[in-house]
Amino acid sequence: MKDTKKTIKENNIIEAAESVFRAVGFKNAKMEDIASEAGITKVTLYSYFQSKENLYLAITYRALQSLNDAYYNSLDNNKNKKGIDSVVALIETFMTFCEENFLYSETLLEYFSLVRSTSSGQDQTKLTEATKESLYYMKLQDIQNLPFKLTAKEISRGQADGSILPHIDPIFSTLQGWSFIIGYTKLLNANGSNKSPLFNVDLNDLKIFNLKLARTLMSSESTLAKIDAMNVHS
């Protein structure tokens, strides 16, 4: 229980940090401002999070947790449906998550860039020692592949229940799905918080299109007709 109070405060701080990051971006955010937004001192802030980067990782962890929650929710909601439906729902879940959480989506995309090549031992210049030793970094590593695995597993379920083509590789398709999501999200972020269409294209159309495409690519009922139908999108 001792921990609870600490956790609450930690959450307060993270929320303050999120709000500041959202407002001015990571680079422009000052520890000072985050501290005062959280109603504490800089030093106290540091006693909770050992560095700015670490604070960012904490947010990233939260983002990933949040995404995982959304995934579990989606899985739960679709556990009685066919695999294909659940998989498409997962993709939509991620997209919606990114739409609704700009900071989180940026954070996650950045994180996945950041950890690149960690395993290979080279080109690690961008990860500080401190970062790598951080608790959140470890926690992140523990769950970073979860959304991936969940998706792949669900694809397998779809193959088992016959709703997904048997010859596709779950991992490959998961990556393919992610690439759709990331592309969509980046366009979304490039378009900013303003929901106005980009180049006269409503990004929601892109979302719908991507979802249909994903389904078509995996579904065992896929037909040329469906694809052609998709192309008439407006």
Add this chain to the structure above:
Amino acid sequence: MKDTKKTIKENNIIEAAESVFRAVGFKNAKMEDIASEAGITKVTLYSYFQSKENLYLAITYRALQSLNDAYYNSLDNNKNKKGIDSVVALIETFMTFCEENFLYSETLLEYFSLVRSTSSGQDQTKLTEATKESLYYMKLQDIQNLPFKLTAKEISRGQADGSILPHIDPIFSTLQGWSFIIGYTKLLNANGSNKSPLFNVDLNDLKIFNLKLARTLMSSESTLAKIDAMNVHS
């Protein structure tokens, strides 16, 4: 001609900066080091680029120029081919460009995130005054849509020559293509410079798959058989 010499020097500096950024990342790069890498003084460096951020924008501009050049090249190489071939070649060009220029690809993706909603006049907090006043920022804004426009135009050409389905919207498809590219690139970057496969998936397969998919989605000769064939990817 007067500023040729200046331009040459500017390029030298940018190249030095690229090399330093590539080596240690933007944040860890010291202006001092960039200067000495370029064989000049810090002050001289500042007389060319008013800030580190500005230098980064210059690199971004170069990246975009470089991408544009690649686009024009691709267009030229395919001017006698069908529109569909040229469009797919453009997409491949972009992907290859990102593969070969990690710094440039990161730079460009960051830029497109950065400028989000700039046009709409809101939410510009993350742009420093310095950035907004930078010459390169203006130059960037002038050409940032070029790859987009070129792609859309080529799609139209493909519709004119019958190689691309007539009912698709060139702009929408361009965005869709970008979303493929960005997704692929992000995964690529997440995978780092090490060419080891991600989750046992060779990203090159993803690239090939995406190219085929793009072709299929636009081509007037699209058939279900092709799509099904695609799915057998390894």
Add this chain to the structure above:
Amino acid sequence: MKDTKKTIKENNIIEAAESVFRAVGFKNAKMEDIASEAGITKVTLYSYFQSKENLYLAITYRALQSLNDAYYNSLDNNKNKKGIDSVVALIETFMTFCEENFLYSETLLEYFSLVRSTSSGQDQTKLTEATKESLYYMKLQDIQNLPFKLTAKEISRGQADGSILPHIDPIFSTLQGWSFIIGYTKLLNANGSNKSPLFNVDLNDLKIFNLKLARTLMSSESTLAKIDAMNVHS
């Protein structure tokens, strides 16, 4: 009491600065060196004094305070003597002060040149913005006239006790006294720290002469004989 510690540190810094200025002069003194002489960092130095000029003003303020202290001391030592004696003692105090504190005397003379016409609102070009906003500049303005006023008051006392001629104007005589002091000090400074006589004239003779002259000019017991006697000076 709260700021006692701060004041102590401030004084430490000022002393370090004085020592460096004395050693190499204002222009050649590096903030870095002053900081390290004070056992602190450059940044800390800047947190106490916003600029080199500001630091100089702080020293000037100290010089003036120091002079004022010497004045009060002198007044106290002579409070039981006649006004004329006290006034002459004040002048001597100032002269001795300048002899013993080269840096302070230069500082004060420079200050009185610097602030010329400040009050009149014109010709302030030579005052940096930083200077004008400096706390010490304000503090200086508050006490800069103190030695003047003290002298004039003491002359009045002398007139009251009959030791000083009744028809002279205290303010005018104060200025006259200052002009003696400044002239003497400037010659002293021109002569440098080396005590060698200037043009074979021992400046101490000039000092004595000036003091006698001042006394003669004001004293109610002034006689021609005294003046003539004075002229036989070596």
Add this chain to the structure above:
Amino acid sequence: MKDTKKTIKENNIIEAAESVFRAVGFKNAKMEDIASEAGITKVTLYSYFQSKENLYLAITYRALQSLNDAYYNSLDNNKNKKGIDSVVALIETFMTFCEENFLYSETLLEYFSLVRSTSSGQDQTKLTEATKESLYYMKLQDIQNLPFKLTAKEISRGQADGSILPHIDPIFSTLQGWSFIIGYTKLLNANGSNKSPLFNVDLNDLKIFNLKLARTLMSSESTLAKIDAMNVHS
């Protein structure tokens, strides 16, 4: 004749420099500004004067020359008068010179401070090597004592013609006279260009007083009565 053109240009530059120094002070004056005020480039400026300090010395030299001219003029105007009159006239000449040439008066006072102790070999930190090697510095040294010597000589003439007390030391009295002048000038400068009285004292009264005092101190006709008369100054 070749030299003449050069000299003209040199004079132009010096005048430009004087104007800039007058406007913003030595320290705030930028070589750039001086150059452009003179209608030349910085580099050209440097080809004439090797450093800012050197330029200042050139002005000082001019100031001293100018003062010397005034002295010679005064001597010439008073060559038929008694020595005492000529000496007092010299003092007045200097005072008037300072009144009319603020920059020159500051320059000269500073110069006489600057050269302090040059002979003694110690404490020369404030004189750059470059300065000491400068042509103007040498020229200055050649004439710096001229006003002194001229005054002393004139005092001797006064002693010879019986107008000045025989037992006074010409050098000492010259110094004494200078000390009056310097004091007066400093007060004048402290009072700024605004001619308003300082502490309700019209500095012109101080000037007149000093002149009378100088005369009284040296004149063979000096009487107590005169001194007393002097004191009723307002």
Add this chain to the structure above:
DNA sequence: GATGAATGAGATTTCATTCAT
């Protein structure tokens, strides 16, 4: 000799991070 570009030295600022109390 003139010009535009570059240099060197140091002032000043900004922050993340740490220390002392």
Add this chain to the structure above:
DNA sequence: AATGAATGAAATCTCATTCAT
């Protein structure tokens, strides 16, 4: 655990001075 002060590293700027052409 909280506070105020300090540190260190690097960005940035200002100018006198110098170089290359």
